[in-house]
Amino acid sequence: MITGVLKEIKTQENRVSMTPSGVEVMKQNGHTILVEKDAGRKSGFIDKDYAEAGAEIVETPDEIYGRAEMVIHVKEPLPPEYHLIRENQIIFTYLHLAAYEELTRTLIKSRCIGIAYETIQEPDGSLPLLTPMSEVAGRMSVLAGTRYQEMIHGGQGILLSGVPGVEPGTVVIIGGGTVGTNAAKIACGLAAKVYLLDKDLARLRYLSDVMPGNCFLLVSSPENIRNLLKEADLVVGAVLIPGARAPRLVTRDMLKIMKKGSVLVDVSIDQGGCFETSKPTTHSDPVYIVDGIVHYCVANMPGAVARTSTIALTNATLPYIVEIAGKGWKKAAIENPAIRPGLNVIMGRVTCQGVADAFGLESVSIDTLI
Numbered sequence: 589m590i591t592g593v594l595k596e597i598k599t600q601e602n603r604v605s606m607t608p609s610g611v612e613v614m615k616q617n618g619h620t621i622l623v624e625k626d627a628g629r630k631s632g633f634i635d636k637d638y639a640e641a642g643a644e645i646v647e648t649p650d651e652i653y654g655r656a657e658m659v660i661h662v663k664e665p666l667p668p669e670y671h672l673i674r675e676n677q678i679i680f681t682y683l684h685l686a687a688y689e690e691l692t693r694t695l696i697k698s699r700c701i702g703i704a705y706e707t708i709q710e711p712d713g714s715l716p717l718l719t720p721m722s723e724v725a726g727r728m729s730v731l732a733g734t735r736y737q738e739m740i741h742g743g744q745g746i747l748l749s750g751v752p753g754v755e756p757g758t759v760v761i762i763g764g765g766t767v768g769t770n771a772a773k774i775a776c777g778l779a780a781k782v783y784l785l786d787k788d789l790a791r792l793r794y795l796s797d798v799m800p801g802n803c804f805l806l807v808s809s810p811e812n813i814r815n816l817l818k819e820a821d822l823v824v825g826a827v828l829i830p831g832a833r834a835p836r837l838v839t840r841d842m843l844k845i846m847k848k849g850s851v852l853v854d855v856s857i858d859q860g861g862c863f864e865t866s867k868p869t870t871h872s873d874p875v876y877i878v879d880g881i882v883h884y885c886v887a888n889m890p891g892a893v894a895r896t897s898t899i900a901l902t903n904a905t906l907p908y909i910v911e912i913a914g915k916g917w918k919k920a921a922i923e924n925p926a927i928r929p930g931l932n933v934i935m936g937r938v939t940c941q942g943v944a945d946a947f948g949l950e951s952v953s954i955d956t957l958i
Contacts, residue, residue, distance in 0.1 A: 589913040590620045592656030593638075594649055595627040598663040600871040602630035602894035603901065605660040605681065606909075608641040610902045615642035619913050622646050622656055631898040653677070658913060662901065663888060664691055675699040676935070678917055680909065682706050682721075685932055686833040686946040687860040693947075695933040701917050702933035706858075707831045707940060708908060709929045715830060716926070717908065719766050720900035722855075724890040726770025726826065729853045730759065730778070732884050733822035736851045736875055742882050744849025746821045748780040756780045760816045762808060762837055762862065763826035764791050767855050769799075771824045776800045783816050813837060817846050825854040825862040831932070832942030834859040840879070848880035857885045918958050928954055 591614060593606045604627045606614075611621045623643040625635060635645045646652060653659060653672035661681035665673065667690075673679060675698060683704035685692045695702045705717035715722075730748075737743035737757070750756035759775040761768045764786030775782045776799065784799070785808035786792055792805045799805070806812050817823065817838070823846075827834050834856035843865065856862040865878045868887040875884050890897035908927065912920045921927045932940040937952045944951035 589657045589916075590622065590655055591658045591660060591909065591913055592622040592646075592652035593624065593627055593643070594652055594659060594661050595624040596662055596891075597649075597666055597668065598888060598891075601663050601888050601891045603662045603888075603891050603898045604628040604631045604633065604894075605662045605901070605905070607631075607899060607902045608633055608637040608643075610906045610909075611638055611641040611643045613906060614910065614913065617910050617914060619910075620644070622652055624649055624652055628898070631894040633898070658909075660905075660909060662891075664688060665694075670694045670698075673698040673700050676701065678703060678912065680705070680912065682858070683932055684858045685940070685943040686831060687858065689947050692933065692938070692943060692949075696936050696938065696949075699936045700933070701931070701935065703912070703917065703927070703930045704831070704932045704940070705905065705930070707929050707932060708926055709830060710926045715766075717901075717904050718828075720904045721890045721897065722766035723770050724893060724897050724900065725855050726767035726824075727774050728889050728892070729767070729771045729824045729826070729855050730774040730822070732874070732886075732889070733759070733824065733851045733853045734778070736882050736884055737821065737849075739849075741875060742849060742877050743851060744821065744847060748775065748822065749778045750780075757821035758816075758819045759783070759822045759824065760813075760820040761785065761824045761826055762813065763828065763856075764788070764795055764805075765826065765828060767826035767828070768824070769795065771826060771855075772799060772803050775822075776803050780822075785812060785816075808837075814842060814845065817842055820846065820850055822851045822853065825852065825856045825866075827856050827862045828859065829942065830929070831940045832859070833946050834862045836862060836864050838863040840864045843879040843881045846881055849882065851882045851884060853884045855889065857887050861885060921954065921958050928958075
């Protein structure tokens with residue numbers, strides 16, 4: 589299969605969807621790889637690296653879309669690319685469609701095969717292509733929160749670790765999945781007082797066995813969230829419903845009970861955000877203030893550490909890319925149950941219930957299409 593690797597065009601997105609070592613594996617499996625010129629430069633991979641691995645370097649995204657049977661991205665296609673998407677072409681990337689109605693309707697109209705990294709799901713419920721970027725974003729969330737506690741950014745001047753004789757800051761993390769757990773690891777390592785909330789009691793029991801003593805585990809409920817917001821210096825939103833819009837767990841009214849200069853970091857922003865006052869920001873303009881509360885809502889946090897993120901992403905995505913390229917999307921979905929929930933929009937039909945619910949669209953079972 590001819591597979592195209594695009595240069596990212598989202599603002600300050602420095603990752604690339606495949607490393608040269610991934611190209612080498614694809615070539616070994618008999619596939620043709622097109623790589624857009626300078627696609628990997630910001631991640632530290634130059635065109636020569638890709639060419640030596642067996643890729644053909646092409647000049648424009650138009651040529652990628654025009655020739656490739658499968659196009660791979662890191663982030664979702666943006667408006668300048670919409671007209672390039674072809675019928676029956678596989679678009680394999682982080683789509684996050686429940687947060688983007690225009691993109692959803694574009695993919696429907698194009699009659700392409702939209703496969704989302706974030707909804708590939710193993711039978712045990714794990715999300716293997718979301719996990720590596722969630723690990724990165726979770727760890728970065730606390731580091732970002734620490735930076736924006738500084739008074740020059742509008743923060744209240746709290747050092748989360750404290751110092752001898754001064755108590756540490758309080759970190760509240762809503763969601764005990766991969767993002768939340770990695771955020772808690774970093775916050776605990778800084779010696780902050782950490783509260784980690786989740787609705788799943790089994791998950792909380794597991795976390796109680798592996799987290800250090802300065803991590804306090806609570807059931808996520810409106811009451812517990814309200815009570816902890818009063819104490820919080822940093823709140824990390826780490827909630828995910830695969831394929832669906834993130835629930836709004838912190839309302840604007842709740843900001844009134846928070847300490848002025850405390851920080852909200854919304855890692856759920858790719859799925860619409862879990863704070864009512866969240867709106868996507870960029871690495872160059874990452875924060876804004878609402879009612880005295882600093883909001884950090886960068887929609888592509890791992891893009892700031894592109895080298896690490898690109899290698900981690902390729903490690904996770906490559907087996908699925910090889911399988912889809914080798915078998916075609918339909919056979920791959922039949923033979924690998926993890927790929928099936930990744931199919932979001934197929935030839936004009938929405939096959940992900942969360943996406944359909946977000947925009948009042950009809951959803952069809954993927955089983956009827958394969």
